[in-house]
Amino acid sequence: MPRITQHTEARVTDRKRMVNADIFFSESAVCDIIAHADKGASENAEVMGLLAGRVHRDEKGTYAVVERTVTSGLLSDAVSVRFDHSDMGTLFDALDDLDFEYVIVGWYHSHLGIGCFMSDTDAATHGSAFSDDTGFALVIDPIREELKVFKSSKDGPKEASMVIMDDHTQMA
């Protein structure tokens, strides 16, 4: 995965969260991830993509809001996935097409029937792209119908609390 420089340059804005969670997802972003993972599963392949949104801060610390996801061509099989470096133009075009001021707050990928956890490879990938404490990794297993989010910590990725926002509620 390419190093995500925009992330560390994130402009953090003050906004009090309504409930205490580490990360909030728009309903449409989660639907896109589920559809992508289902399509991958039908081809017996893992999928991945990036989580675009914003980082906010309140008295409890920082938290992220994911508005949209982006992806590109992938090199994947049933147990691994990575971006196809020959297709990075698609990824950057998708980022350019986002019509709001975003930062990359994390990434997602799927597991096929083995449950949601961060493997050693996943943790290494995460650490190379997100070195500070506001990078998130969503893992979805479309076969077991499970979904979990992990956040960076000194001891490696640990499970984070997430909230899915109804697209009609004004939160972000």
Ligand SMILES: [Zn+2]
């Ligand atoms: Zn994994």
